[in-house]
Amino acid sequence: MPGKQANLFPFNDVDALAPALRSHIIACQNAGITRHNVFKIGVSGGSLPSTLAQALLAEPTSEEDKVQFDKWEIFFADERAVPLDHEDSNYALVKKELLDKIPAGWGQPIVHPINTEFLNDTQELADQYEQVLVNSFAKGDSVKLPIFDLLLLGSGPDGHTCSLFPGHPLLRETDAWVAPIEDSPKPPPKRITLTLPVITHSVRIAFIATGAAKKDIMKQIFEEGNGLPCALVNEATGERCSWFTDNAAVEGVAYPRRGFL
Numbered sequence: 001m002p003g004k005q006a007n008l009f010p011f012n013d014v015d016a017l018a019p020a021l022r023s024h025i026i027a028c029q030n031a032g033i034t035r036h037n038v039f040k041i042g043v044s045g046g047s048l049p050s051t052l053a054q055a056l057l058a059e060p061t062s063e064e065d066k067v068q069f070d071k072w073e074i075f076f077a078d079e080r081a082v083p084l085d086h087e088d089s090n091y092a093l094v095k096k097e098l099l100d101k102i103p104a105g106w107g108q109p110i111v112h113p114i115n116t117e118f119l120n121d122t123q124e125l126a127d128q129y130e131q132v133l134v135n136s137f138a139k140g141d142s143v144k145l146p147i148f149d150l151l152l153l154g155s156g157p158d159g160h161t162c163s164l165f166p167g168h169p170l171l172r173e174t175d176a177w178v179a180p181i182e183d184s185p186k187p188p189p190k191r192i193t194l195t196l197p198v199i200t201h202s203v204r205i206a207f208i209a210t211g212a213a214k215k216d217i218m219k220q221i222f223e224e225g226n227g228l229p230c231a232l233v234n235e236a237t238g239e240r241c242s243w244f245t246d247n248a249a250v251e252g253v254a255y256p257r258r259g260f261l
């Protein structure tokens with residue numbers, strides 16, 4: 001069983017949250033580089049990329065505060081089965097909000113978008129993306145699960161994360177690293193997603209959830225759990241999991257707050 005509980009770090013607003021998120025990401029980056037000379041990170045779409053960009057594109061305040069993008073290998077925690085320039089594409093969103101804005105001289109990350117040759121077969125799309133992970137994390141060895149240095153996850157208003165939705169059979173997937181979904185309750189219906197064992201195997205997990213619209217679901221996640229995907233991640237990862245929120249998203253949520261040092 002994991003130690004303690006997930007860390008909940010609420011901030012007054014996103015402007016106050018962003019520097020703390022940057023600091024946490026850089027700590028995970030440095031640990032990953034120390035471990036294997038690369039920082040393997042999974043990112044999400046939705047509201048996350050804009051907050052992530054605000055955190056990462058700020059001018060470094062010191063040498064230690066630098067984002068070493070040339071050591072980054074970026075994967076997608078989930079992706080919609082749409083073209084990479086489609087308005088629903090998580091890759092397109094991350095490219096627009098972050099990748100296209102990385103200043104020259106800051107280095108460029110390796111980025112792994114889905115292979116859009118397989119858009120018409122979500123199982124094939126998932127298998128192909130899983131092979132990308134195998135090629136990166138296994139390198140010819142046989143590993144049971146990939147170990148991300150950090151996964152940056154969102155929390156939908158229904159408690160979903162990645163494309164794992166409440167009550168969906170995919171929550172019980174224990175073998176595949178990447179799975180297809182064709183009945184997402186949130187459009188578009190066809191997607192691929194990391195599975196729970198991969199998510200909970202990550203060295204660190206950071207959720208970003210902001211805005212009063214998340215208040216109700218945050219209460220359910222942190223007070224009842226209810227088998228919600230976000231709560232399942234909390235329960236399986238304990239203190240390896242941190243939530244970066246604003247006060248609006250956790251107003252009235254009875255859960256220990258932590259000060260971010």
Ligand SMILES: O=C1O[C@H](COP(=O)(O)O)[C@@H](O)[C@H](O)[C@H]1O
Pocket residue numbers: 043044045046047048078079080090153154155156157160161162163186
């Ligand atoms: O559909 C998705 O939703 C989640 C949550 O999005 P948010 O806007 O509520 O933060 C997102 O993390 C995921 O990547 C996306 O495919």
